[in-house]
Every structure is written in C-alpha cells, then in structure tokens.
Amino acid sequence: MVTIRRARPGDAPALGEVHVACWRSAYAGVLPDSYLNSLSATAETRGYERAIAERRGGHAAFVAVADNLEMPGGGVVGFITGGLSRRPSIAEGEVETLYLMDDFHERGIGRRLMRAMASHLASLGAQSAFVWVLEPNPSRWFYERLGAKLVAREDMVFAHQRTTQLAYAWDPIHTLLTATATTKLPR
Template sequence: MVTIRRARPGDADAMARVHLAAWRSTYAGILPEAYLAGLSAERESLDYERGILQRRGGHAGFVAIADGHEAAGDGVVGFITGGLSRRPGIAEGEVETLYLLDDFRDRGVGRRLMRAMASHLASLGAESAFAWVLQDNPARWFYARLGAKLSAREEFTFAGQRTTQLAYAWEPIHTLLTATATTRLPR
C-alpha cells in the first residue's frame, strides 16, 4: 500500500536518494554520464531539508510511502515539490520536482502526488500551474495525459550541453484537479 503525506525534514535523505535514482534512470543517455555519476545525495538532501523548513513562496513537498519498501529508506518511493511560481508569466503555481523509483511508475503514485500538489497550490490561491520538463525526458507524456498544454519552450546549457526544456501548464488549475481526481488501482 502507498500513502501520500506532507514531507517532513526527516524525509530529506530519502528524497535525495529517490532524486538521484530517478535522474540516473531517466536521464541516462540524455545528460552526460559524468554529471549523473557526480550527483550528490548530501547536497540534494540539504536542499530538500531547507525547502521543507523555509516554505518560501508557499513551497511544500509530499512523499509517497510504500509499506515494507526499505530500498528507499523509510519507505519513501517518490515525492513532489512545488509552490508559487518562481517565474511569473507562465502560471501562478509551479510543480518543481516529481520523482518516483522505477518500480513505482505506472501505478498511480505520480497521479496521486500531482493531486496533492494541485490541491496545495489551489489552497494558496493559484489558479493555474505548470511544470518544466526536459524535452528528451521520456516521461513528459505524463503531464499531457493529465491535461497539461505546452506553454513555453526554453533552450539553455545544462551540464555542459545545450538542451531544451518545455513548460506544461494547467489553466485553470481545476484541469489538473479533475484529471487527478481518481487513481486507477494496480492490478
């Protein structure tokens, strides 16, 4: 069974481990191998703990906890973070991160995490939301399936190479709330 709850400072280490595992899986062959190998769990953990404690701009995180799953530490198998938009003009709320361990993809966990974040953003008064995703990320279809529309494209240099990120937006945010209202159960 997987439950979703608000992230706590003590979840930061497990969130960092999920972050690294997700990046190394998703971005293999997309981002430089040396960059992925050099990711630091300690640095990511400090960043997540700081975000949880400071709550700037309505920042919040939610974790997915699987009963009996020790591999991620404390049962954390995925998480989401977000808050009010850091970049005005695209949408009022922003999904900053959404990471899941490979074994928990396509099981409704991402959808449930998105629901928690959409509800949080709506409670802050955000009437729209968006998420950046690398153009080459094979999971970008997930956002489109949840009703997001491509709203911006941006090229930049990351890890020493040119890449493109895409902004997928839900306007109004109720589009996302409706799309995540029900979660299919794993078979």
C-alpha cells in the first residue's frame, strides 16, 4: 500500500535519492551521461531540506510512502513539490517537481500526488496551476491526460545542450481537481 502525506524534514534524503534516480531514468539517452552521472543526491537533499523547512511562497512537498510489503523496509517512492507561481503570468500556482520511481508508475500514485498538490494550491487561493516539463521528457503525456493545456514553450540551454521546456496549465485549477478525483474501480 502507498500512502500520500506531507513531507517532513527527515524525508529530504529520500527526496534527493528519488530525484536523482528519476532524472537518470527519464533522461537516459536524452541528456548527456556526464551530466546525469554528476547528479548528487546529497546536493539535492540540501535543497529539499531548505524547501521543506522554509515553506516560502506557500511551498509544500508531499511524499508517496510505500509500506514494507511494496518496498523492502518501506520508504519514499515518489514526491511532488510546488507553491505559488514563480511565473504568475502563466498561472497562479506551480507544480515544481513530480518524481515517481519507475516500479511505481501506472498505479495512480502520480495522480494522487497531483491531487494533493492541487488541493494545496487551491487552499492558497490559486485559481490556476502549471508545470514546466522538458520537451524530451517521455512522461509529459501524463499532464495532458490530466487535462493540462500547453500554454508556453521556451528554448533554453540545459546540461550544455539546447532543449525546450513546455508549460502545461490547468485553468481553472478545478480542471486538475476534477481530473484527479478518486473514482471507485469496478470489482
């Protein structure tokens, strides 16, 4: 069983590990191996420690925690972070990160994490939300399936190569809340 809860300061090392593992998986063959190999869970951990503690701009992090039947020893298998938008011209709320370990895809966990963040953003008064995703990311379809619309694209240099990032938005945020609502599965 996987539960979703608000991240605690002690979760930061697990967030760093999941972050690095997900980047190495999602961007293998897309971004240079030298860049992916240079990613540091320790460095990512420091950033997540600050983010969890400070909560600036309504920032929040939610984790997906597997019990020991799903993952030996239990632990964080995914997480989401976000808060009030750093680009209010696009939307009022922003999903900054969403990472889920490969073995836990296609189980509705990402949808549940998105639901937690959408509810949080709505509680802050955000009427809309968005997420940036690198164009080569094979998971961007996930946001489209949740009703997001492509609203912006920016060319950029990342990891010493040119790429494009895409902004997907839910406007109004109710679109995301509806798309992530829990439904009963047939027996």
